[in-house]
Amino acid sequence: MAHTHAPIKTISDIKPGDHLCCIYSTEDEHRTVITQYLRAGLEQNEKVFYIVDARTKDVVINYLKNDGLDVENYLKTGQFAILTIADAYMKGGVFDPDKMIVLLTSETNKALDEGYSALRVTGEMSWALRGLPGSERLIEYENKLNTFFPGSKCLAICQYDRRSFDAEILLNILLTHPFAFIGENLFDNFYYAPPEEILQPNKSEMTLDRWIANIKDRKAAEQALRESEERFRLTFELASIGKSLTAIDGKLIKVNRAFCEILGYTAQELQEKGFAEVTYPDDVAKSQESVRTLLTGEHPMYRFEKRYIRKDGAIVWADVSTMLLRDTAGKPLTFVTHIMDITERKKAEDTLRKVHEQLIKSEDKFQSLYMNMIDGAALHELTYNDQGVPEDYVIIEINPEFEKQLGISRDTVIGKTSREAYGVAEPPYLEIYARVALTGEPKIFETYFPPLAKHFSISAFCPHKGSFATVFEDITERKRAEEALQQANKQLNLLSSITRHDILNQLLALKGYIEISRDYLDDKKTLGDFLEKEEKIARIIEEQITFTKDYQNLGVSASAWQNVNASIRNAMAALPLRAVHVEADPADPDVYADPLFEKVFYNLIDNALRYGSDQMKTIRVSSQESDMSLTIVCEDDGVGISAEDKKKLFRKGFGKHTGLGLFLSREILAITGITIIENGEPGKGARFEITVPKGAYRFGRSEGL
Numbered sequence: 001m002a003h004t005h006a007p008i009k010t011i012s013d014i015k016p017g018d019h020l021c022c023i024y025s026t027e028d029e030h031r032t033v034i035t036q037y038l039r040a041g042l043e044q045n046e047k048v049f050y051i052v053d054a055r056t057k058d059v060v061i062n063y064l065k066n067d068g069l070d071v072e073n074y075l076k077t078g079q080f081a082i083l084t085i086a087d088a089y090m091k092g093g094v095f096d097p098d099k100m101i102v103l104l105t106s107e108t109n110k111a112l113d114e115g116y117s118a119l120r121v122t123g124e125m126s127w128a129l130r131g132l133p134g135s136e137r138l139i140e141y142e143n144k145l146n147t148f149f150p151g152s153k154c155l156a157i158c159q160y161d162r163r164s165f166d167a168e169i170l171l172n173i174l175l176t177h178p179f180a181f182i183g184e185n186l187f188d189n190f191y192y193a194p195p196e197e198i199l200q201p202n203k204s205e206m207t208l209d210r211w212i213a214n215i216k217d218r219k220a221a222e223q224a225l226r227e228s229e230e231r232f233r234l235t236f237e238l239a240s241i242g243k244s245l246t247a248i249d250g251k252l253i254k255v256n257r258a259f260c261e262i263l264g265y266t267a268q269e270l271q272e273k274g275f276a277e278v279t280y281p282d283d284v285a286k287s288q289e290s291v292r293t294l295l296t297g298e299h300p301m302y303r304f305e306k307r308y309i310r311k312d313g314a315i316v317w318a319d320v321s322t323m324l325l326r327d328t329a330g331k332p333l334t335f336v337t338h339i340m341d342i343t344e345r346k347k348a349e350d351t352l353r354k355v356h357e358q359l360i361k362s363e364d365k366f367q368s369l370y371m372n373m374i375d376g377a378a379l380h381e382l383t384y385n386d387q388g389v390p391e392d393y394v395i396i397e398i399n400p401e402f403e404k405q406l407g408i409s410r411d412t413v414i415g416k417t418s419r420e421a422y423g424v425a426e427p428p429y430l431e432i433y434a435r436v437a438l439t440g441e442p443k444i445f446e447t448y449f450p451p452l453a454k455h456f457s458i459s460a461f462c463p464h465k466g467s468f469a470t471v472f473e474d475i476t477e478r479k480r481a482e483e484a485l486q487q488a489n490k491q492l493n494l495l496s497s498i499t500r501h502d503i504l505n506q507l508l509a510l511k512g513y514i515e516i517s518r519d520y521l522d523d524k525k526t527l528g529d530f531l532e533k534e535e536k537i538a539r540i541i542e543e544q545i546t547f548t549k550d551y552q553n554l555g556v557s558a559s560a561w562q563n564v565n566a567s568i569r570n571a572m573a574a575l576p577l578r579a580v581h582v583e584a585d586p587a588d589p590d591v592y593a594d595p596l597f598e599k600v601f602y603n604l605i606d607n608a609l610r611y612g613s614d615q616m617k618t619i620r621v622s623s624q625e626s627d628m629s630l631t632i633v634c635e636d637d638g639v640g641i642s643a644e645d646k647k648k649l650f651r652k653g654f655g656k657h658t659g660l661g662l663f664l665s666r667e668i669l670a671i672t673g674i675t676i677i678e679n680g681e682p683g684k685g686a687r688f689e690i691t692v693p694k695g696a697y698r699f700g701r702s703e704g705l
Contacts, residue, residue: 035063096137243337619635640683
């Protein structure tokens with residue numbers, strides 16, 4: 001049976017049921033890890049045991065005192081206790097793994113009875129080097145702990161000084177701990193072999209087959225990674241707007257063709273510069289502020305207007321959007337910046353303002369410019385209620401581009417209020433426009449206008465009090481491009497984190513074991529042990545490659561109408577349904593979604609089959625339409641999902657299989673604004689509700705199940 005466990009990244013992620021080792025080489029490494037581990041347990045209302053051997057009780061107490069903890073109080077209340085090996089491992093004079101586990105069980109129950117949330121233990125294992133009775137059973141003990149800890153309210157770190165233990169012992173220690181501190185760094189230990197695998201007989205032939213398959217799979221993984229990187233490169237290079245990747249220190253790492261054309265430099269010239277060198281001096285502070293807010297996490301994206309200096313010295317105005325890519329641990333990696341050249345728009349706005357100031361004297365000149373602008377433009381006057389409060393506005397003048405972009409003719413809007421012109425109950429953006437018209441302060445904003453189903457970038461300014469002019473641009477296509485790029489970046493980060501990092505780590509481990517195996521060609525038992533370890537690594541790589549194959553096209557192809565019942569039918573064909581009956585949706589809706597939409601129902605039905613228990617007989621899909629959305633329900637009559645698991649159900653890595661199915665289902669749906677939740681009642685079956693917004697579903701277009 002394959003063993004899975006949820007990955008952990010920091011000490012704060014460690015929870016009851018976890019079994020870790022700490023292999024350290026210096027006292028500073030030991031103090032740093034153990035102090036944080038002890039402190040976390042005390043602050044989380046866990047009972048904490050420290051078993052000393054190489055160190056004294058005072059050394060451990062000073063660890064916590066120097067970290068600012070009131071240790072004496074914890075000792076006094078009994079929440080913190082320091083034991084000797086005679087109190088624990090060597091109780092009775094002989095080390096007995098089974099008796100030690102009985103002791104841990106008893107102390108865990110006692111801690112819970114006393115009102116603590118768990119028992120947290122850590123022990124110095126140096127006693128095992130002194131030839132004490134039973135110490136030869138150390139690895140047996142560590143292996144048995146992996147049966148005891150899962151599902152318990154106990155957790156532990158076993159401490160091993162690399163300076164004292166030989167390599168052979170430490171290799172076995174890595175085999176028996178799902179998680180490992182190496183120095184001060186915490187790792188999800190891919191060398192770990194669960195207890196049921198360690199006890200299996202020698203399977204050398206099977207392992208050899210795995211080796212050969214792994215060599216082939218490595219090639220496939222490398223090819224998949226190259227193809228993914230090539231898709232991102234093309235999206236980046238061929239974009240119609242300027243794009244750049246900037247290092248945390250401000251150096252330009254990569255720029256696309258459009259960026260080079262906007263600034264007049266070659267890519268090589270720009271990569272030798274920092275962003276500040278091509279920014280207009282007065283606007284450097286704006287760029288630095290965007291960097292600050294992104295690094296501190298105040299905003300996920302920062303948008304502003306700034307000026308660049310072209311190579312020929314000309315000033316270029318740009319609409320700049322910047323976001324920060326981080327690694328899986330949250331460490332900042334690279335700034336991704338999109339720039340649109342808005343120089344002509346800025347000139348138009350400036351010219352239009354000047355023209356309005358001289359409107360009476362230069363009517364002909366103004367009219368010519370106004371009518372030939374490449375952006376839509378309109379002039380408005382506020383209207384007021386009896387209390388003198390703005391209640392609407394009248395459209396006084398528009399240019400031809402207004403008609404073109406909005407699809408509204410001049411005759412139907414001139415002299416009309418906004419309610420009449422746009423057929424709406426409330427004047428669009430009245431609060432913003434009234435503030436501009438009455439204060440004289442200009443306003444630039446982006447918005448989605450539902451009556452036209454379009455996105456616009458709007459600049460509003462005041463030619464004279466009580467009136468306002470708008471210059472606007474249809475940015476619907478740009479918005480779609482930005483969303484597509486964000487999704488592509490997200491996909492690249494996801495696939496890269498799984499393929500490049502995880503697979504290369506596994507391959508490094510595999511090569512290491514192969515190298516060591518050469519030294520034991522005549523020792524069949526030891527060689528067999530190494531072959532089992534290498535088989536485990538190959539199986540992990542196989543699962544990772546399967547993942548990239550299934551989801552490498554996430555967000556790449558355009559969204560389209562997907563039939564719900566067809567997706568259910570495809571899932572049924574690919575899954576072993578046993579005697580479970582699947583009922584399709586009688587309404588037979590279509591949903592506007594990513595082409596990977598059918599993976600959602602595959603994952604939902606697969607999860608039900610895996611975890612619904614033998615009592616489950618039916619999986620039912622139905623839908624209900626409301627005023628604003630369609631709710632698609634996928635429910636079963638199995639055992640349901642516990643309240644604790646509901647909180648983590650859609651997290652990446654949570655689950656008993658790959659830990660990615662529901663996480664990716666949510667990501668697939670989110671591409672087109674669809675959401676998914678689980679609100680079934682534990683013991684009465686799982687119930688997933690998929691909410692599709694208005695306009696993203698339809699009926700009667702496809703053949704049902």
